[in-house]
Amino acid sequence: MFKEAIYHRPKDNYAYAYDEQTIHIRVRTKRDDIQSADLIYGDPYEWKDGKWISASTPMKKTGSTALFDYWSIAIEPKFKRLRYGFELKSETDTLIYAERGFFSSIPNDDVGNFFCFPFIHADDVFKAPSWIKDTIWYQIFPERFANGDSTLNPENTLPWGSANPTPTNFFGGDFSGVIQNLDYLVKFGISGIYFTPIFKAHSNHKYDTIDYMEIDPQFGTKETFKELVEECHKHGIKVMLDAVFNHSGYFFEKFQDVLENGEKSAYKEWFHIHEFPIITEPLPNYDTFAFTPYMPKLNTAHPDVKEYLLEVGRYWVREFNIDGWRLDVANEVDHNFWREFRTEIKTLNPEVYILGEIWHDALPWLQGDQFDAVMSYPVTNALLSYFANDSIKASEFMKQITESLHSYSMNVNEAAFHLLDSHDTPRILTTCNGDKNKLKLLYVFHLSFIGSPCIYYGDEIGMDGGMDPDCRKCMIWDTKEQDHALFTHIQTLILLRKQHKAFGGHGTFQFIEANDEHNYISYTKTYEDETIFFVLNPTNSEVTVSLPLHVTGKKIINIYTNEEFSAEASVLQVTLPPYGFSILKW
Structure with missing residues (x-):
């Protein structure tokens, strides 16, 4: 297992309060290096017989880049606080990854070994406008x-x-x-x-x-x-x-005052002026946007x-x-x-x-x-x-x-x-x-x-x-x-x-396939019980794409064309013309 690639840090994009009840947690590993990741977690104040009480639950691989895999989970701690670590399994090895490093077994004799999310405070939850x-x-x-x-x-x-x-x-x-x-x-x-x-x-x-x-x-x-x-x-x-x-702008009243009165201007400290008198060529002797003299910083x-x-x-x-x-x-x-x-x-x-x-x-x-x-x-x-x-x-x-x-x-x-x-x-x-x-x-x-x-x-x-x-x-x-x-x-x-809430800003995005041979992609957007499946073909050739097996027997609607069909075993595919697409709901 490639330990150098394994990474987590609490209280940033790897562990954060999604809302006032839920913590989202991620861990990064080397691409294709491990087969599974489980979250080991528990309340920091729950102990029995001198041992910290923890539970374990599987994490989901939510994406891969050229170098890394990302594993994610949402957890709702009963008392809004959490200590946690990760159990990582490869074909040949199992490691526990926590704040104090790597362990061969769960080090539950000292809760300080584990990562800490101290408390979900409402004021700490990232809140954008509800309408966005x-x-x-x-x-x-x-x-x-x-x-x-x-x-x-x-x-x-x-x-x-x-x-x-x-x-x-x-x-x-x-x-x-x-x-x-x-x-x-x-x-x-x-x-x-x-x-x-x-x-x-x-x-x-x-x-x-x-x-x-x-x-x-x-x-x-x-x-x-x-x-x-x-x-x-x-x-x-x-x-x-x-x-x-x-x-x-250059003609902003305060900057004009500096141009007129130089070091005696009451506004000389409104700008980043290196020396007087002010010059604009060949380069301004004051900070600007880029090197644009008519935009003083x-x-x-x-x-x-x-x-x-x-x-x-x-x-x-x-x-x-x-x-x-x-x-x-x-x-x-x-x-x-x-x-x-x-x-x-x-x-x-x-x-x-x-x-x-x-x-x-x-x-x-x-x-x-x-x-x-x-x-x-x-x-x-x-x-x-x-x-x-x-x-x-x-x-x-x-x-x-x-x-x-x-x-x-x-x-x-x-x-x-x-x-x-x-x-x-x-x-x-x-x-x-x-x-x-x-x-x-x-x-x-x-x-x-x-x-x-x-x-x-x-x-x-x-x-x-x-x-x-x-x-x-x-x-x-x-x-x-x-x-x-x-x-x-x-x-x-x-x-x-x-x-369709799943179609837009409310839906969870997940890649299904990125096919380099035919250069198409497919992905889903999901919101509650609605899933929409997208297949896009950005090439000048026709491509045939298989649908997920779990849609067998379901009624499928192409919501862009309003066409309906049943997903029988013989038609678990869609054929896309050059630069074609399908938007399917089931």
Whole structure:
């Protein structure tokens, strides 16, 4: 048995309180190294004849990566506390793994040998908003969605869609345009809108904030925004805003004061300035986002900066009843600031969703004291590699998804924000090289995975575009230029997600097969007594896939096509055309 690969640590993603009664426990072992894992557990205060009283129960192998197997179990300790270890069995060996190392038999003469979960405290349970599992997001880049009030157009506004987007051109998108098209979003099935920044700024993307307390006049007024939020809520749509707290814009009043007054400025400590006088070329002598001189980095550890930004967060929740904050460049802001931000926002409304933009492993931000979720780019990368780029096989895709799922608690996975593209990436159709069969298959997985999926505006009608700024084209409203078949396909998947709890954010995800020979995958989503079986074929060849034997004799419904059949011994298979899929319920 390869001891070096065996790993567990309490009170993180390997052992955590899922709810106020349940502890989820995992242990990691070398891939294919052991045949079974049992949890040895008991109350730390229950003894008899000088021996700690323990029980044993089998764990389930919940996934494998290239290097490791993961074993998991949910346990409900009677008194909300637990001491525990693991009995690991290979073909030739049995080991007890506990906090003090490895043992040949259960060391129940000293409970200190075992891992400890001291107590399930309600305040320690990771709690995301109750509504997030049922939310399908739609990301809107406000300048490019719809022009509903031409009187707000900035100077030199171009006719809608008349030119390719650049970093400096404007087309006049605004809040009125969103309000006028809410029926479109309702028809599509959207239940949340994520807006990129809406505050006063110099650019068309608004990530260079001038005033965090004011709406950019090209979008409308605070009254218009309040109307927008109210109309969204009437239609069952949540509203999430984008907060840029890592850096301000060059024309932010406080930074302008520093430029004007130098070392005498009352705001010089609001930023990370290396020396005076300030220069911007060849490189700025102050910290910035990347090396961008017009985005000076804010000193979020400074008390005045902290209070200013915390009030920004509170103000838009308190006065406009927004439902979420997406936090730009969240990994470059100090953890203490985010802890205070969460406390302030959740005190106002515990149901506000706090989402961080982090492109890498984000466990330090997802301990329940900072964010509810991050943008799940590692999952995105796996999806694009397998479905869009054909650069990995089915087994590697399964390994990458498994690794992502086991990097966090189930609470975190259930609240995750999943995306295929955004204003920062090429559009998904372009990544698929224009192949809409691949795109349709991608959406089957995207909308049936756990967490909360997001659709970038216009993807549902077949818009394309390369890297920024090409991915920020004007929304196509001419119905003759929209792909209605693609719209209907995604709309149908959204409806299935709403009709079947197992299909969407409530269902437990489990891979069934990752077949490298034919490069297909199958998986199930389960909620209570409902199981939905998915088979996806991202290849240009027909494949035949066997169904699980336990469905023999059951009535099976393809819930996408509404076809029914009985699973007799002779038909325990489904045949998929190139880029085909089946969604089966029994």
